[in-house]
Amino acid sequence: MVRPLGFLVGLGFIIALLCAIVTTPLSNEPQAAHAFHKHPRHLALSSDGLFPHWDKAKLQRGMQVYKEVCSACHSLNHVAFRDIQDLGYTEGQAKSFAKGFQVPSINPDTGEPATRDGLPSDHFPAPYANEVAARAANNNALPPDLSLITKAREGGKDYVYSLLTGFQNPPKNLPKELQPATGLHYNPYFANLNLAMAPPLTDGQVTFADGSPNDVKAMASDVSAFLVWTAEPKLVKRVWTGWAVFLYLLIFTGLTYMAYRNIWADKEH
Amino acid sequence: MSFPWAKNYEPQQPLMKWLDEKLPLPRLVYNAVGAGYPVPRNLNYFWNFGVLAGAALAIQIITGIVLAMHYAANAGVAFDSVEHIMRDVNAGWFIRYAHMNGASMFFIVVYLHIFRGLYYGSYKAPREMVWLLGVVIFLLMMATAFMGYVLPWGQMSFWGAQVITGFFSAIPVVGEPIRVWLLGGFAPDDAALNRFFSLHYLLPFVIAGVVILHIWALHIPGSSNPTGIEVKDEQDTVPFHPYYTAKDGFGLGVFLLLFVALTFFSPNLLGHADNYIPANPLSTPAHIVPEWYFWPFYAILRAFTFNFLWIDAKLWGVIAMFASIALLFFLPWLDSSPVKSSTYRPLYRKFFWVLVVDVLILGYCGKSPAEQPYVIMSQLAAAYYFAHFLIILPIVSRIERPAPMPNSITEAVLAKHADKSSASATA
Numbered sequence: 001m002v003r004p005l006g007f008l009v010g011l012g013f014i015i016a017l018l019c020a021i022v023t024t025p026l027s028n029e030p031q032a033a034h035a036f037h038k039h040p041r042h043l044a045l046s047s048d049g050l051f052p053h054w055d056k057a058k059l060q061r062g063m064q065v066y067k068e069v070c071s072a073c074h075s076l077n078h079v080a081f082r083d084i085q086d087l088g089y090t091e092g093q094a095k096s097f098a099k100g101f102q103v104p105s106i107n108p109d110t111g112e113p114a115t116r117d118g119l120p121s122d123h124f125p126a127p128y129a130n131e132v133a134a135r136a137a138n139n140n141a142l143p144p145d146l147s148l149i150t151k152a153r154e155g156g157k158d159y160v161y162s163l164l165t166g167f168q169n170p171p172k173n174l175p176k177e178l179q180p181a182t183g184l185h186y187n188p189y190f191a192n193l194n195l196a197m198a199p200p201l202t203d204g205q206v207t208f209a210d211g212s213p214n215d216v217k218a219m220a221s222d223v224s225a226f227l228v229w230t231a232e233p234k235l236v237k238r239v240w241t242g243w244a245v246f247l248y249l250l251i252f253t254g255l256t257y258m259a260y261r262n263i264w265a266d267k268e269h
Numbered sequence: 270m271s272f273p274w275a276k277n278y279e280p281q282q283p284l285m286k287w288l289d290e291k292l293p294l295p296r297l298v299y300n301a302v303g304a305g306y307p308v309p310r311n312l313n314y315f316w317n318f319g320v321l322a323g324a325a326l327a328i329q330i331i332t333g334i335v336l337a338m339h340y341a342a343n344a345g346v347a348f349d350s351v352e353h354i355m356r357d358v359n360a361g362w363f364i365r366y367a368h369m370n371g372a373s374m375f376f377i378v379v380y381l382h383i384f385r386g387l388y389y390g391s392y393k394a395p396r397e398m399v400w401l402l403g404v405v406i407f408l409l410m411m412a413t414a415f416m417g418y419v420l421p422w423g424q425m426s427f428w429g430a431q432v433i434t435g436f437f438s439a440i441p442v443v444g445e446p447i448r449v450w451l452l453g454g455f456a457p458d459d460a461a462l463n464r465f466f467s468l469h470y471l472l473p474f475v476i477a478g479v480v481i482l483h484i485w486a487l488h489i490p491g492s493s494n495p496t497g498i499e500v501k502d503e504q505d506t507v508p509f510h511p512y513y514t515a516k517d518g519f520g521l522g523v524f525l526l527l528f529v530a531l532t533f534f535s536p537n538l539l540g541h542a543d544n545y546i547p548a549n550p551l552s553t554p555a556h557i558v559p560e561w562y563f564w565p566f567y568a569i570l571r572a573f574t575f576n577f578l579w580i581d582a583k584l585w586g587v588i589a590m591f592a593s594i595a596l597l598f599f600l601p602w603l604d605s606s607p608v609k610s611s612t613y614r615p616l617y618r619k620f621f622w623v624l625v626v627d628v629l630i631l632g633y634c635g636k637s638p639a640e641q642p643y644v645i646m647s648q649l650a651a652a653y654y655f656a657h658f659l660i661i662l663p664i665v666s667r668i669e670r671p672a673p674m675p676n677s678i679t680e681a682v683l684a685k686h687a688d689k690s691s692a693s694a695t696a
Binding site: 002003006007009010011013014015016017018019020021023024025026027028050077078083144147148151152153154156191231232233234238239241242243245246249250252253256257259260262263264267268269 | 310311312349352355356362363366507511512515516518519521522523525526529530532533534536537542543545546555572573574575577578582585589592596599602603605640641642644645648649651652655656658659660663682683686
């Protein structure tokens with residue numbers, strides 16, 4: 001019984017699929033945006049690959065770019081002030097860095113909303129109180145939180161770097177419906193080509209204490225490196241722990257292979 | 270049950286003797302995975318994957334229990350609690366990445382285990398029950414993995430839950446009320462997240478229970494082997510311990526090396542970037558894609574685009590997707606060939622490899638966006654998938670003329686070694 005019934009069921013599915021094949025158009029709806037969309041350019045960082053390390057000076061510069069530019073609109077919710085010790089700051093420096101921020105609090109006497117100096121355990125405060133405020137200030141666009149941005153976008157750091165350096169005038173042959181509307185800016189690295197963020201960086205905008213170059217590309221590279229760290233502060237530790245575990249297991253596997261050969265030596269199989 | 274020549278457990282120490290009288294647990298282990306279980310001597314490396322699946326399940330349960338200590342199943346804080354594990358919990362990043370990639374490793378070894386069974390006819394008499402329980406485990410794994418993927422409450426978690434629970438709304442008339450009842454709301458939210466967490470914690474233990482039944486059922490006829498010839502006498506077998514504990518130990522080492530490479534060097538390789546964006550019911554991702562181990566089934570689901578015979582295309586897709594797994598329950602009776610191993614089935618062997626390619630194509634289509642040429646590829650591949658199991662396989666098993674087979678496992682082994690030594694002699 002199973003085989004004849006199975007035959008009929010199989011035939012049913014196959015006919016349904018053949019009907020679907022016949023009725024589905026073979027051409028896709030043309031998507032003009034595809035032709036103008038660009039793949040992100042590669043950004044090489046010291047935290048890449050199998051032997052990574054943090055370029056602390058670069059991360060510090062990146063944090064400065066975030067603090068002086070990005071943080072006007074973008075939050076960094078998952079990063080605490082104490083975490084910046086990873087970037088080569090001392091505990092004292094992290095403390096005084098935190099102190100430079102005002103964080104929401106409650107007045108201990110009246111219970112009214114108030115602010116106080118930041119503590120190392122506080123996270124970077126968000127620029128807007130809530131989503132409504134953020135949208136109201138940004139032409140109804142919501143600036144995303146940047147903590148995980150290099151993990152939350154296809155292309156990661158390459159995408160962030162390309163986006164920051166990719167603002168340009170729309171090409172002449174760009175169809176009318178793809179032209180940036182008022183308040184939008186053309187950027188071929190963005191999924192639908194036009195984004196609400198204005199070009200955030202201009203040459204010389206941030207002055208680095210170490211005198212490093214501060215053109216748009218350098219700043220974009222620095223802040224992308226910083227955002228790789230914010231997305232995964234344990235990245236470098238992860239890879240090097242991996243090597244220790246991998247080498248340990250390699251020896252383990254070698255021993256188990258020898259044990260296997262030894263035990264089976266007298267058995268043909 | 271065991272073979273008459275199976276070694277008998279004889280405790281030496283007084284403590285073990287005492288224990289054996291009161292609770293013969295060591296005896297159970299000895300007979301299950303010790304020297305008391307005779308196993309064919311000719312198993313190849315494809316027989317390692319059962320033990321590896323067991324190891325993967327153990328790793329998932331251990332890492333999962335630790336994660337549950339730090340995770341908060343509340344739609345408001347679930348995403349943040351996962352980031353808390355990644356940043357603030359000691360070695361939390363390791364536990365979480367191991368659990369996340371452990372699911373992939375579990376599916377990799379289980380898929381190899383299943384295809385091993387398909388190639389060597391392990392589903393055939395007298396091991397039908399082993400196969401049936403295996404399909405139950407596979408279904409439970411899929412349910413568990415799906416619910417686990419929802420827990421971080423990222424964009425793919427949310428929209429995956431939306432799509433999968435949407436299957437139930439394809440049922441005519443009562444579908445939508447059932448979906449709302451299962452979710453505890455009109456869309457995935459706190460109620461759904463909490464029940465998914467509860468079930469995600471429960472189901473692995475159910476899997477462990479069915480695994481015990483799977484092994485129990487296996488031990489009644491004993492393990493299959495690459496020739497598909499049943500064990501005839503003692504020289505066909507070796508005791509499980511130390512022979513296969515040693516071989517499985519080596520297999521485990523290789524498995525862990527791959528697992529470690531994935532977890533530490535490229536933990537997000539098999540994931541999706543969108544799941545690092547917190548769930549947002551108001552913003553639908555451009556492409557909703559499940560985890561890789563669901564891609565072939567997702568392709569079958571989406572292949573049905575035509576309302577055939579008054580049945581909605583969506584319902585066809587859902588029925589076909591469930592049928593694509595459910596038909597595995599009937600496999601022992603769809604394939605009537607008495608020959609188990611593909612080694613001696615020249616025609617079936619060809620179709621087996623076509624099926625492997627077909628499933629890979631389905632997987633590729635399931636990953637790709639719902640546009641041409643992927644739609645027609647998935648339609649053809651899905652049609653072939655059903656044709657393989659429901660039409661080709663029953664016919665092949667009728668018309669095929671099997672190749673000559675050796676009389677026993679030992680004969681096959683000795684013939685292979687004779688070949689090798691004569692080959693080396695001529696060389």
